[in-house]
Amino acid sequence: MTVTNCEAAAEFPAPATTVFVNDGNLISTMPAVGAQDSIVAVSSLQPGLRECVLQRPRPARRPAEALREAAVRAVDLRAGEHRRR
Numbered sequence: 001m002t003v004t005n006c007e008a009a010a011e012f013p014a015p016a017t018t019v020f021v022n023d024g025n026l027i028s029t030m031p032a033v034g035a036q037d038s039i040v041a042v043s044s045l046q047p048g049l050r051e052c053v054l055q056r057p058r059p060a061r062r063p064a065e066a067l068r069e070a071a072v073r074a075v076d077l078r079a080g081e082h083r084r085r
Contacts, residue, residue: 001012019035021027022043030036 001015003010003012017038018040019030019038020041020043021030021039027039027042030039
């Protein structure tokens with residue numbers, strides 16, 4: 001598999017099966033491209049928010065629904081963090 005980024009090509013033996021994400025944009029993109037289940041580690045987020053990202057949606061739910069629910073949980077967690085300060 002060849003990936004080209006900024007005009008530089010990189011060869012990989014196969015697509016990635018596990019992903020470490022450390023950027024908010026990448027974290028939000030993974031479910032949009034159907035790759036949420038491949039996320040194995042998350043940084044750049046408070047511990048409670050990491051769990052929201054890493055939770056797997058139930059098979060019957062659509063990815064958009066699962067992401068929306070995770071976003072609501074994340075907002076709830078952030079509100080709790082602000083109340084404790």
